[in-house]
Amino acid sequence: MRLAWLLIVALGVPALLSAEHRLLHVSYDPTRELYREINDLFLADQLRKGVIVRIDQSHGGSGKQARSVIEGLDADVVSLALGYDIDEIAARSGLLSKNWRDALPYNAAPFFSTIVFVVRAGNPKGIKDWPDLLKEGVKVITPNPKTSGGARWNYLAAWIYGRSIGNGDDSGREFVSKLFSQVPLLDAGARAATTTFAQRGIGDVLISWESEALLILDLLAAERFEVVVPAVSILAETPVAVIDKVAEKKGNREVARSYLEFLYTVEAQRIAAKHHFRPRNPQVAAECAKVFPLVEMRTVEEEFGSWAEAHRTHFEEGGVFDQLFEG
Amino acid sequence: MAKQVDSVLPGWGLSLGVTLTFLSVLLLLPVSLLLLKVSELSSSEIMAIVSSKRSLAALWLSVRTAIQAAAVNVIFGTLIAWVLVRYRFFGRRVLDACVDLPFALPTAVAGITLTTLLSPKGLYGSYLSEWGIDGAYSPFGITVALVFVGLPFVVRSVQPVLEDMNLDLEFAAMSLGASRLQTWVKVVLPSIVPAMVTGFSLAFARALGEYGSVVFIAGNMPLRTEILPLLIMTRLEQFNYGAACVLAAMMLFVSLVILLGTKFLDGGIRTR
Amino acid sequence: MRQAVTDTMDPMWVRACLIGLATLFLAVLLFVPLAGVFLFAFSAGADVFLRAVSNAETLHAAWLTFLAVAVCIPLNVCFGVAAAWAITRFEFRGKALLVTLIEVPLAVSPVVAGLMVMLVYGHQGLLGPILAEYDVKVVFSLPSILIATTFVTFPLIARELIPLMRLQGGHEEAAALTLGASPWRMFFMVTLPKIRWGLLYGIILCAARAMGEFGAVSVVSGHIRGRTNTLPLHVEILYNEYQFAAAFAVASLLALSALVWLTLKSVLELRTQ
Numbered sequence: 080m081r082l083a084w085l086l087i088v089a090l091g092v093p094a095l096l097s098a099e100h101r102l103l104h105v106s107y108d109p110t111r112e113l114y115r116e117i118n119d120l121f122l123a124d125q126l127r128k129g130v131i132v133r134i135d136q137s138h139g140g141s142g143k144q145a146r147s148v149i150e151g152l153d154a155d156v157v158s159l160a161l162g163y164d165i166d167e168i169a170a171r172s173g174l175l176s177k178n179w180r181d182a183l184p185y186n187a188a189p190f191f192s193t194i195v196f197v198v199r200a201g202n203p204k205g206i207k208d209w210p211d212l213l214k215e216g217v218k219v220i221t222p223n224p225k226t227s228g229g230a231r232w233n234y235l236a237a238w239i240y241g242r243s244i245g246n247g248d249d250s251g252r253e254f255v256s257k258l259f260s261q262v263p264l265l266d267a268g269a270r271a272a273t274t275t276f277a278q279r280g281i282g283d284v285l286i287s288w289e290s291e292a293l294l295i296l297d298l299l300a301a302e303r304f305e306v307v308v309p310a311v312s313i314l315a316e317t318p319v320a321v322i323d324k325v326a327e328k329k330g331n332r333e334v335a336r337s338y339l340e341f342l343y344t345v346e347a348q349r350i351a352a353k354h355h356f357r358p359r360n361p362q363v364a365a366e367c368a369k370v371f372p373l374v375e376m377r378t379v380e381e382e383f384g385s386w387a388e389a390h391r392t393h394f395e396e397g398g399v400f401d402q403l404f405e406g
Numbered sequence: 407m408a409k410q411v412d413s414v415l416p417g418w419g420l421s422l423g424v425t426l427t428f429l430s431v432l433l434l435l436p437v438s439l440l441l442l443k444v445s446e447l448s449s450s451e452i453m454a455i456v457s458s459k460r461s462l463a464a465l466w467l468s469v470r471t472a473i474q475a476a477a478v479n480v481i482f483g484t485l486i487a488w489v490l491v492r493y494r495f496f497g498r499r500v501l502d503a504c505v506d507l508p509f510a511l512p513t514a515v516a517g518i519t520l521t522t523l524l525s526p527k528g529l530y531g532s533y534l535s536e537w538g539i540d541g542a543y544s545p546f547g548i549t550v551a552l553v554f555v556g557l558p559f560v561v562r563s564v565q566p567v568l569e570d571m572n573l574d575l576e577f578a579a580m581s582l583g584a585s586r587l588q589t590w591v592k593v594v595l596p597s598i599v600p601a602m603v604t605g606f607s608l609a610f611a612r613a614l615g616e617y618g619s620v621v622f623i624a625g626n627m628p629l630r631t632e633i634l635p636l637l638i639m640t641r642l643e644q645f646n647y648g649a650a651c652v653l654a655a656m657m658l659f660v661s662l663v664i665l666l667g668t669k670f671l672d673g674g675i676r677t678r
Numbered sequence: 679m680r681q682a683v684t685d686t687m688d689p690m691w692v693r694a695c696l697i698g699l700a701t702l703f704l705a706v707l708l709f710v711p712l713a714g715v716f717l718f719a720f721s722a723g724a725d726v727f728l729r730a731v732s733n734a735e736t737l738h739a740a741w742l743t744f745l746a747v748a749v750c751i752p753l754n755v756c757f758g759v760a761a762a763w764a765i766t767r768f769e770f771r772g773k774a775l776l777v778t779l780i781e782v783p784l785a786v787s788p789v790v791a792g793l794m795v796m797l798v799y800g801h802q803g804l805l806g807p808i809l810a811e812y813d814v815k816v817v818f819s820l821p822s823i824l825i826a827t828t829f830v831t832f833p834l835i836a837r838e839l840i841p842l843m844r845l846q847g848g849h850e851e852a853a854a855l856t857l858g859a860s861p862w863r864m865f866f867m868v869t870l871p872k873i874r875w876g877l878l879y880g881i882i883l884c885a886a887r888a889m890g891e892f893g894a895v896s897v898v899s900g901h902i903r904g905r906t907n908t909l910p911l912h913v914e915i916l917y918n919e920y921q922f923a924a925a926f927a928v929a930s931l932l933a934l935s936a937l938v939w940l941t942l943k944s945v946l947e948l949r950t951q
Contacts (some may be wrong), residue, residue, distance in 0.1 A: 412798025436794030
């Protein structure tokens, strides 16, 4: 082990000597392209103020990332697919306040997204809204809600729709149950599901983040796919937070805070919009009002009370999702 | 552990010390922590986790596909070992070198490549779907991936035994009028069976725990195509360390039983 | 100790069929996927390939992978030689248990291996809080990658050496000692030369396996781009960014180095015959 320590010292000392702030940003899967661009802008902005910043990025499934932070991945800031995962960090590690949502505007979610459908070119199965997903022979691709944050939003959006057409939770459960009987496989993450749908040609419709859906059109041959926007969907807030105790220890508190505040600036919001995340800044939102179709978006709070409750009912071991398969 | 026979050779303390330190730090400490985590749960909780439909289905799928894959490997691995040892042909060395490829290739690469080949649009998958077989995202696909990762173990177990085998017995059997097939079954097979068993158990143990390649190809549907290592990952992501540890201990137990069982079997056959 | 070939014992058609069958099986299972990796790697053109493999993050991942291999090999050599020496030169109670324990990592799922590293060194684990107090980083940094890699590879060298040294016996060592050699001199002048090919063989296996380890490292790495990504993890990252050609380009590097190890290994086999 002595050799290992020598190596650590050899690698660690140069980093200490330079007076730069080195932030570690732990994020979920579909934000790779977004933060690469925003980070460059932020670094330039800080440099103008005489502060040298470097940002390291780590991406992965939202739950896995949250667990890593709890286990000691020393993130200065996190941006995760759902607030519940940050709640878990706060509850289990105590590295940040449980009221982290109050630290920044809009529940600490600088941008948001919603859940839409991707179908194959020409929409051969005629999918226009939620009920069409249950049509005979339609195969639906959605990742595993147990391992993917995006998949939880998909599931909850379907539940909201199901509940709206009948008598409350029973029809919600019925709809979701039928929906998952049309799902041939559950990928571990949102990106894996996209690959299954787009590259392997499996399934007729992919339920996905709006940002991912539009990204597929950008990156993987726009002529092969179409995006279908349902009438009702969910307001998917993807929050950010400073991991206070870690940032403080590393002397990055100020920088981390201004990094997250930077996400709310007009420039950053424009980049977010460019990457198909819906901006919160009223000015930018107005600029790209035409780009993002109008959807009726329900929030987790009004539909389920809170993320903690939604999680307890649906995704906990033995919850509704497990019952769909084991019942 | 006390030394029983006084050897003239030095280094007893040093060599055993290094060995035990290494084993304790890397293996015994982590495994006992795993068991400690399990023991924090009550026995009814443990039973509930172990006997849940999900866990049993995942365990059964993992065990079943691992056995199938190890069986395929025993048949083809022995064949390959036989061909490599007994015949001389063009390209033999290349084949010989490539047998270890699955051992060295990252499992994720294998998984992605096999999924691409076996998915309905892929090279293999398109043929398979004509026959009505789902290549990827099915137990079949899992088995293929496991055959891939387990192949070297059987070949490398059987090969040295075949190389060291005395040919006189075979010649004798044949000169006494036994047919080639009879000779093979009666003379060759018995002497390589222990090695085949060892190869089977190693391939099985490797296949049972395989994650990297399988997670891409499995489909991950609860009760149908969800393997045990994935279920452990899922439990971890839910911050359910207790359940993850119980499942991990269960898997450890199964592979140890297989490993030890074949060791005894092997010893029994050899000391016959 | 290779025996004469038995080509003549089997009829031509049997030989042809068996060789054909073995080749076909290997072709379907190994060669086509391997060719696939290289084919996909160049599917977007040579410039995409070159950019992918010369990218700074790829190079850093390659460096980290190299480090992991470079640290785990000496550790495993020490362990392998020590364990083989203790097991083959002395009789003691619990020897069978020791031999079995050494093989356990081969039967442990990489996922479980990663989980166990977390249980020991993670912040919720046994040593994590103490380590954090002294500001020592183990998980999600280089040490945990080294630990996980060493865990999955440590049986390999010992497994090569034990049968070899058992076969060789200790008479020459004993002779050296009676001639007045010091124990270390005996080890370096007698034992090491005797086991060098087996040892090298084990080192090659160990290096090959260490380079490709994915599951266990994936649990403990933290996936920080340009800091804690090994090559196999980098393949997954690129794949998840829809950069399929680049992902396979990096994968082909790994496949290529696997082939290099395997070539080395067969050269070694030729040498030892």
